[in-house]
Amino acid sequence: MHGRWTAASTGPRCTSPHTSRGKPSRPTGILGCDRLRQEMASASREVYHFKDEELSSHLLSQLNFLRQDRILTDVLLCSDDQEIPCHRNVLVSSSPYFRAMFCSNFKESSQTRIDLKGITSGILSGIVDYVYTGSITITMELVLPLMQTASMLQYSRLFEACSTFLQEQLNPDNCLSMIRLSEILHCASLREKAREMAVRSFSDVAASEDFRELSLPELMCYLEDDRLCAEEEQVFETLLAWIHHDPFSRRGAIHDLFKRVRLRYIHPAYLFQFIANDPLIQSSTLCTEIIESVRRLMFSVSSKCTQELKPLWGTPRRYTCRETLVVVGGRKNNEQTSREALLYDERTQRWQWLAKLPLRLYKASYVSIHSILYVVGGLTMTAGDNVVSATVYTLSLKTNQWRTAEPMLEPRYAHQCVSYLHFIFALGGIGADKQISDTVERYNSMFNLWEPMAPMPTAVLHPAVAANDQRIYVFGGEDSMQNPVRLIQVYHISRNLWSRLETRTVKNVCAPAAVIEDKIYIIGGYTRRMIAYDTKANKFVKCENMRERRMHHSATVIDNKLYVTGGRYLNGHDAIEDSDCFECYDPKTDVWTSKGTLPYKLFDHGSLPLICVSNKPNPP
Incomplete structure (x- = not known):
């Protein structure tokens, strides 16, 4: 008789879970998990939202390691014969400039080598480090080329960081130069802070060589500013000094400038003894007419002024x-x-x-x-x-x-x-x-x-x-x-x-x-x-x-x-x-x-x- 292997010969018979007492049976471990899940669900209905605060910095750090080891880098940024390997997706994610370059139909989108002309290798290297690390060192030697490059490559936060650095260097001696710089760089935040410094420290700024080199529209803008920190007597003396710096080309502006002085707030003795007798004022018929209108107003002891004088007389005090x-x-x-x-x-x-x-x-x-x-x-x-x-x-x-x-x-x-x-x-x-x-x-x-x-x-x-x-x-x-x-x-x-x-x-x-x-x-x-x-x-x-x-x-x-x-x-x-x-x-x-x-x-x-x-x- 040929022998035959049976379940009995190998040990206890395993019963199918689908045949036990007519009901399906489940492993004990699974039953335990279900029971635990039900108990936890009944105990709390809250949802736990997990946010890994370190993930983004860790990811950026790892990308920088990959860049430094030239792993998966697919583009070279070139300047001054120096090649800096980068990842296109990182550059695209960091700047609208590179997004337009690599995600549009520009020829650079298919090139593996990009020449960035007008940018020194040191500045470009620093900006790439900033992109991969989020940090950069700004100094007075680097701030201007760094700001220009940040503007070109459209790194707006880096651009504003440079502006903040320059704002911290502001003083009455350099604020007018900073205003000119801000206009060249189209930096509104630097311009506003520098102008605020100029009007707040007007006494010091007005004595500088830069102030005497202002154009007529620029000077008019200052004299009209309600924030100007100065007494009106000083405002008048300042415009005289500006004219005397270049009398041949500027003396014709005396009337327009004089109208910006708020005569109502000048001491009458100063107005009629000093201002009225100034040769520049006397050389202008329009200026002498204004002074005579003020004189008539004061001698008549009337609070009502002529129609011509009303815009000048009614100007309020400056905020300061x-x-x-x-x-x-x-x-x-x-x-x-x-x-x-x-x-x-x-x-x-x-x-x-x-x-x-x-x-x-x-x-x-x-x-x-x-x-x-x-x-x-x-x-x-x-x-x-x-x-x-x-x-x-x-x-x-x-x-x-x-x-x-x-x-x-x-x-x-x-x-x-x-x-x-x-x-x-x-x-x-x-x-x-x-x-x-x-x-x-x-x-x-x-x-x-x-x-x-x-x-x-x-x-x-x-x-x-x-x-x-x-x-x-x-x-x-x-x-x-x-x-x-x-x-x-x-x-x-x-x-x-x-x-x-x-x-x-x-x-x-x-x-x-x-x-x-x-x-x-x-x-x-x-x-x-x-x-x-x-x-x-x-x-x-x-x-x-x-x-x-x-x-x-x-x-x-x-x-x-x-x-x-x-x-x-x-x-x-x-x-x-x-x-x-x-x-x-x-x-x-x-x-x-x-x-x-x-x-x-x-x-x-x-x-x-x-x-x-x-x-x-x-x-x-």
Whole structure:
């Protein structure tokens, strides 16, 4: 009998999974995986998105190793007899220039050797390294050819990196050269930064040889720039220096350049004594006509100018000429008359100390005109005696030094001063005879002299005074018996004539007044009340009250907002206390907001706007 192999002879019989108990069976391991999968699915429904942050840099690194070993490289970039092996797909992916070269019907698409003329081998090698590594070293020796090549090969991020490097090298000596370079390279970012440097450091740039070589359109562009950091006197001197550098070909441009000077913000004495007498200006009929129009405007004491002068006269200040708040004099901490002068920096919201007044002046008057602070009159202590002063002190932020100006005709203190156009008016106060005065005198800044004007109809102390539209308004105050005077006295500047109006609305003493858009705001005065007198409609408007009853405080207007500082107030027990309060009122919203505090308590002081030329960019 022949033997036959059977399953039994080799061990236990394997049962088919399809025949066990009539049901299909599955391996135990698979059943376990299904159960685990179901449990995990029921436990969480979240999806895990994996991103390998190192993959791209690793891939680029490996491609660079392949390039260095010439593995799979399929094109040679050639310059100065040097061949640099590369991968077409890497070049195509990195630059629109190579994409167009290799993916279009250009002959280079089928060539294995590409000659890049006009590019040195060192620059080309550096750019290829940049493509494969993402890094490159930029130096002053390499930046220009590197920037030109990056522009040609359309590596925009490398081009901007070169621009950033050049921006870091900017200074007043090279910014004009950088502007010319940026125009050659068509680099907008470098041009804007270099121009910003030129207008911000105009004083230094204007003294350079490059500035004198500017073309007329380029110079005009600078003089028209609102960001120019310069006083208008310097703008005029700069254009003169530019003309004198090449007088034969440039003197004909004097009229066009002169129209770019913002004459409204030039001190009248400088305008009529220096500018008007300059030979270049006198040689131009059009320039002399402009100056005569300004002269007529000022002598007529009119705020309205001719049609020809309006575009020049109406030009706003440059952005860099910003109004800043200056607080000066007064009684400090109720101890003694202060010599301090403080400037408030809106950007940092901090106070800066300026040069101290030459001496202590009790109840002097404070006014600003042509970016100069005037401290007028006051009471001084000399050898134990009180002396009424006629002295006038001036302070310019440019020099931060006190100087004396022409003294008043009469000594006075506790008086009021107000400026209008190129005039300062000193009204009333107490004279040397210790009596309340009704006299008025006017300082003419064009000629540096004081002259007597028509006296006030009624002598008052501590009124609220403001000037608007050729008129000076004197609200309230008190008489010699310390009784409130319910009166508005109006002085017509051009006619040198007073008028008066009795009104029950006015009852202010020791209250300041300030003008915003034809409204005169009278702030407090032994009351919390603030009212606005509409000079056009001839009526009073009620405004939001202050928090306390205030007097002997000061107020001024900056950027059409009212700033109130210090003073004295009546507390809840009707006791008088000194204040270090610093508040701001916005007439558009009729809301008061706190600006913090003064460095010390202060009253009977001056609070004034002065123009500060700043080369710091404006806050956003």
